[in-house]
Amino acid sequence: MTTDTHKVPVRSEVPTEYTWDLSIVFPDVASWERELAAVEARANELAAMRGTLGDDPEQLLGALTLRDEVASRLWTLSIYASRTKDSDATDPAGQALQERAGSFAARISSAIAFVEPEILSIPEETLTRWVNETAGLQIYRYELEKLNRQRAHIRSAEVEAILAQFSDVTRAPYEIFEMLTDSDMRFPSIEDEQGNTVQLSHARYGRFMESNDRRVRRDAFKGYYSAYQPFRNTIATALGAAVRTNTLEARLRNYSSALEAALKPNEIPLEVYHNLIRTVEANLEKNHRYMEIRKRLMGLDDLRVYDLYAPPVAEVDVLVPYQEATELMRAAFQPLGSDYAAALDEAFAGRWIDVYENVGKRSGAYSDGSYATPPFILLNYQDRLNDAFTLAHELGHSMHSYFTRKNQPFVYGSYTIFVAEVASTLNEALLTDYLLKHRDDESLRRLLLVQQIEDIRRTIFRQTMFASFELDMHQRAERGEPLNAEGLTERYYELVARYHGPAVTLDDEIGFEWARIPHFYYNFYVYQYATGLSAALALSRQIINEGQPAVDRYLRFLKGGSSKSSIDLLRDAGVDMTTPEPVQAAMDTYEGLIVQLEQLY
Numbered sequence: 001m002t003t004d005t006h007k008v009p010v011r012s013e014v015p016t017e018y019t020w021d022l023s024i025v026f027p028d029v030a031s032w033e034r035e036l037a038a039v040e041a042r043a044n045e046l047a048a049m050r051g052t053l054g055d056d057p058e059q060l061l062g063a064l065t066l067r068d069e070v071a072s073r074l075w076t077l078s079i080y081a082s083r084t085k086d087s088d089a090t091d092p093a094g095q096a097l098q099e100r101a102g103s104f105a106a107r108i109s110s111a112i113a114f115v116e117p118e119i120l121s122i123p124e125e126t127l128t129r130w131v132n133e134t135a136g137l138q139i140y141r142y143e144l145e146k147l148n149r150q151r152a153h154i155r156s157a158e159v160e161a162i163l164a165q166f167s168d169v170t171r172a173p174y175e176i177f178e179m180l181t182d183s184d185m186r187f188p189s190i191e192d193e194q195g196n197t198v199q200l201s202h203a204r205y206g207r208f209m210e211s212n213d214r215r216v217r218r219d220a221f222k223g224y225y226s227a228y229q230p231f232r233n234t235i236a237t238a239l240g241a242a243v244r245t246n247t248l249e250a251r252l253r254n255y256s257s258a259l260e261a262a263l264k265p266n267e268i269p270l271e272v273y274h275n276l277i278r279t280v281e282a283n284l285e286k287n288h289r290y291m292e293i294r295k296r297l298m299g300l301d302d303l304r305v306y307d308l309y310a311p312p313v314a315e316v317d318v319l320v321p322y323q324e325a326t327e328l329m330r331a332a333f334q335p336l337g338s339d340y341a342a343a344l345d346e347a348f349a350g351r352w353i354d355v356y357e358n359v360g361k362r363s364g365a366y367s368d369g370s371y372a373t374p375p376f377i378l379l380n381y382q383d384r385l386n387d388a389f390t391l392a393h394e395l396g397h398s399m400h401s402y403f404t405r406k407n408q409p410f411v412y413g414s415y416t417i418f419v420a421e422v423a424s425t426l427n428e429a430l431l432t433d434y435l436l437k438h439r440d441d442e443s444l445r446r447l448l449l450v451q452q453i454e455d456i457r458r459t460i461f462r463q464t465m466f467a468s469f470e471l472d473m474h475q476r477a478e479r480g481e482p483l484n485a486e487g488l489t490e491r492y493y494e495l496v497a498r499y500h501g502p503a504v505t506l507d508d509e510i511g512f513e514w515a516r517i518p519h520f521y522y523n524f525y526v527y528q529y530a531t532g533l534s535a536a537l538a539l540s541r542q543i544i545n546e547g548q549p550a551v552d553r554y555l556r557f558l559k560g561g562s563s564k565s566s567i568d569l570l571r572d573a574g575v576d577m578t579t580p581e582p583v584q585a586a587m588d589t590y591e592g593l594i595v596q597l598e599q600l601y
Contacts, residue, residue, distance in 0.1 A: 011088040021351035057130035068410040075370035090360035153253040173242035174521040190219040209309040221306035225509035232485040235515045240483035258474045262524035267565035279580040280464040283587040288501025302505040318385035325388040332434035353377040367397035375401035396424035404561035412563040421532035429540035467527040534586040
């Protein structure tokens with residue numbers, strides 16, 4: 001099947017082989033209904049154990065085992081419902097399933113939420129002795145050790161109950177930001193490339209910033225930020241409240257800083273964050289050099305921020321039909337060995353992938369499954385090279401999930417956000433390497449080089465700039481300094497200037513960019529994009545250069561799930577994120593790509 005550009009098919013018109021097979025989860029909705037009732041009964045059994053987990057090790061083991069069973073089965077119910085709805089949101093049956101699954105999950109999760117607090121009421125010495133003496137509990141050793149390490153930051157039951165209730169209030173800053181920017185803010189209109197009057201929106205702004213027409217890019221940039229400027233004081237107040245919420249909670253939980261409170265529960269050393277910023281900022285001249293090259297490639301006398309998302313070289317229209325893409329994946333990922341190849345075959349033959357767009361289907365792409373189901377992939381494939389890279393990316397997530405769940409018990413059957421993008425971006429790196437080595441096409445080579453450069457620029461440099469700004473805001477709040485619009489704008493403008501260098505002429509509006517970034521409300525989240533890509537680049541180079549030893553280490557990482565800390569899992573794979581080396585290696589890769597691009601021109 002190739003993409004029909006004339007109309008979007010309804011679900012029934014898409015050939016079955018290009019849709020995911022949900023019958024391997026439940027054969028029909030009646031089976032889903034029976035499972036929901038069964039899970040509720042098992043959850044009630046677990047809820048009845050409240051207050052007994054400290055009685056003896058056998059009771060604790062029984063509760064943990066039942067908790068895992070309920071959570072796993074609940075997850076599967078949710079996956080079936082959400083995949084059904086995402087297939088065709090116009091089908092009311094799918095909508096109803098997802099609504100019921102969401103309400104049911106919230107009710108069950110609330111009923112069994114007593115487990116962890118009750119475990120923490122057991123003395124640490126007692127818990128350690130039980131794990132050592134009870135064979136069945138040993139599988140939970142790492143989980144219980146992590147819980148024990150949080151004891152110093154867990155308050156009394158009364159205080160914890162109060163903090164939990166305050167979550168309704170502390171989420172308000174982001175909700176205010178979201179409501180203001182998504183609902184109440186009105187954007188002006190501009191003329192598009194054909195001279196049509198078009199009102200700006202968040203989605204249209206992104207498209208216009210990639211336009212080949214510089215006038216459109218400039219008008220979109222100016223118009224977009226003109227909508228934010230009148231609300232800058234309101235948004236600064238909301239963002240400041242979010243930052244102060246993080247710093248207050250850190251103090252209440254006995255952390256030395258908001259950064260420690262965000263990283264320590266996930267066992268991420270603070271050096272990881274600081275090394276990232278120090279290493280990237282020590283290599284800013286490389287980004288400055290690329291800005292100079294971009295300026296020349298685009299033939300501009302002055303390079304502006306609104307020029308940085310337009311293609312710097314002529315775009316190449318590369319057709320990659322889906323069947324060709326599957327063969328391309330097999331060839332590109334051949335270095336990962338026979339087990340990986342067999343898993344890919346299972347994904348393609350087992351109908352894990354919903355390939356083409358249809359009426360009512362969810363937009364975008366993702367990989368998602370439960371512990372007991374395949375890691376399904378949603379695509380809206382359009383036969384372009386970008387779609388092939390999206391397939392590679394989502395297959396990386398799915399292979400990570402597949403190998404984790406095949407080798408880990410449920411309690412360790414997921415992976416953390418810190419490593420979530422490693423497998424996906426590694427696949428993109430391997431695909432790029434394969435295309436560069438096997439396609440004799442200079443225009444494609446230029447496109448791929450620029451794509452790699454832009455990935456590093458946008459993911460490592462830009463997200464590290466965000467991370468630096470976020471850290472500065474929290475440190476100012478911890479010192480009792482105000483976070484107002486003027487100060488935030490001045491600091492952000494300075495960072496943009498420092499990260500981009502003299503080749504970029506800055507417009508005043510860029511100082512307000514902080515006002516539109518939702519990630520600044522996510523409590524030290526964005527740095528993980530940069531560390532994830534740095535780790536993936538390092539691992540992909542090891543696989544390409546070392547061969548089987550590196551592949552073996554990487555497959556152990558994929559199989560590790562959350563059985564160790566993310567740092568230890570990556571260290572075992574050959575990348576130590578507590579040192580500057582992986583980020584510096586990414587910086588060296590960036591420089592090497594820039595040199596290749598210069599040589600082509």
